[in-house]
Amino acid sequence: MNGEPEVHEEFEARLKAYEGRPAAATGVGRDPVNEPMIRHWCEAMGDTNPAYTGPDAIAPPTMLQAWTMAGLSRRPERTAAYDELLGLLDESGHDAVVATDCEQEYLRPLRPGDDITFDSVIESVSGRKTTKLGTGYFVTTRTDIKASGELAGTHRFRILKYAPARRPKASNAPKERRPRPVVNRDNAGFWEGVARHELLIQRCTGCGTLRFPWLPGCNGCGSLEWDTVEASGEGTVYSYVVMHHPPFPAFTASDHAAAAAGPFAVGLIELAEGVRIISNVVGVPYDKVRVGMPVRLCFRQYDDELVLPVFQEVTR
Amino acid sequence: MNAGDRLPPLEIPITRTLIVAGAIASRDYQDVHHDPELARQKGSPDIFMNILTTNGLVGRYITDHFGPRAVLRRVAIRLGAPNHPGDTMVLTGTVEQVDGDLVTVRVVGANGIGKHVTGTVTVRIPA
Structure with missing residues (x-):
């Protein structure tokens, strides 16, 4: 892509076409809500809230997204549309990603034993934005999370897919130099x-x-x-x-x-x-x-x- | 409790261990949250805290203050300056609105380079 505005408009139109399409279809939580994962979370966060332990324990509500995470496994629920959208951004140089916004509503508490299912939609793709990190596009998804079939929460998540503006040189690596010219008798x-x-x-x-x-x-x-x-x-x-x-x-x-x-x-x-x-x-x-x-x-x-x-x- | 009331601040040392433990506890294996070399290649000076951990810490800040009977209803956060190892984040909160048993708190988490997180939390506090 070059710096011409009409080229950006055309690319943006291609990205916008993904708005409203599903990002994840009938995702299934890798594990049901369970005490060990709750305990690991609370240990990491330093959260000693007694509501998260004992026979009547609930999961910390802010764990909502964690139950949908694929970890290191494949993501069979991810749709071709979402893969394509991310692929388009990767190929155009916007290969770095950072999460910028998370909005969660909790409708009912999650308890150990709840089976998690979720569906996600690509809510919006922004125009081209220049940020401190680099130039890129914000992609917003909204996910409905169900516990044992009942809507338990919604999760709106925004990421920035960007082309890094600067890549700090590794301190111990030699400074990158321009390629040397090939000098011969003719030149x-x-x-x-x-x-x-x-x-x-x-x-x-x-x-x-x-x-x-x-x-x-x-x-x-x-x-x-x-x-x-x-x-x-x-x-x-x-x-x-x-x-x-x-x-x-x-x-x-x-x-x-x-x-x-x-x-x-x-x-x-x-x-x-x-x-x-x-x-x-x-x-x-x-x-x-x-x-x-x-x-x-x-x-x-x-x-x-x-x-x-x-x-x-x-x-x- | 009234709008304008301030919550006592909570200071959170941003250790490498916290960043990695939070990432793994939230099942987030993005390399920028545990591998400094790969984080640098993506333009970051070091690993940085993932948004799920920030979310968890903001939730903890509110429930630590209002007690175990408080029920989180909504957490909406936006990230700014990243949390890198060696920094300290100070969470502060101001009550924005009190509507019956629902309290909305404006939360800011500031670190050494700026505002890491800004957001609002709505919590139900049973009478």
């Missing part, structure tokens, strides 16, 4: 120019045709003879794509306009001389890059060894 002159902060375009000395990227011969006349012209550095965005997923922290960590490891814009820049170069558009948020945007060459030092020609927006 060494180009990289030597870059090292001097010059963007060199090849020029055929047979017919005068400019060419980029560097090649051994001229596509126009076949001549193997060439010299170079230094690019003026002026250009425009001829086309671009936004790279969302998978994240490549090395491509964004040094650009303050990009969230580290977040999306970044790859531009096809048409130079004033007429040739095109693939590079990054830096210093401008990835979703603000546009076709026709005037840009100017600059050289960035990415690490001890690597300098690259990149392009900045020209503000007028």
Whole structure:
């Protein structure tokens, strides 16, 4: 997906189509309500309420959802519709999940021995939201939970499926670096120019045709003879794509306009001389890059060894 | 009891053990609640408490205060700043409404980085 609003609208419409469809059908609690699970819960929570022990014990009402959890087992009750919805979000890079809201109503207490069944519906899917964690979509489900066939509670649950905005670098892992260029006899002159902060375009000395990227011969006349012209550095965005997923922290960590490891814009820049170069558009948020945007060459030092020609927006 | 009454705060040390024990007791095996390395890969600095544990702690806060005869009717919570190991969450509550034997309490759980949880709990207190 790129930063164009109409693309988001189309994707949102696909997600919205799942509203009202079942998320879980006739789910069955893996265990009936039971004293050991109640005790484990109370131990974890530090809850010493006597209502949860003894012959007349009830389960802590806030355990409602716990009785529906699959744990490490399969979830046969999960519908194809819900799997598809989550799959769409995963595939589009929104593969991280966090629960944000839980609303529970308790209609009758659950007691050891109660058999749990539940049905769940996809209540709503939000539009695209940008949060501190990253950009994503809120998915809300509502579950009716029955105990021995009788409605015992309802549970509305909201999750955020998001593309993480930043992935902190592991402290003991080496910092991710940009890939190294492959330098050979045919392009060494180009990289030597870059090292001097010059963007060199090849020029055929047979017919005068400019060419980029560097090649051994001229596509126009076949001549193997060439010299170079230094690019003026002026250009425009001829086309671009936004790279969302998978994240490549090395491509964004040094650009303050990009969230580290977040999306970044790859531009096809048409130079004033007429040739095109693939590079990054830096210093401008990835979703603000546009076709026709005037840009100017600059050289960035990415690490001890690597300098690259990149392009900045020209503000007028 | 009247609207505006404040409940005494409850301080909960957020230990790694509490986060993992709460996740397992609620049968939530999402890796971000027990595996620090996988949590980091998903953009979090460490493991964090799952929503079911927060829900359980909010319920406990209310029933600890109102006693074993109090019956929870509704718990609605929203999560904000995550509960990471080493932090402390302080739960505070303010009575929002008293309607016969039904009391609605506004609950906030604040940790070192912000409000972990905000929500309301409705509890029935038999006369």
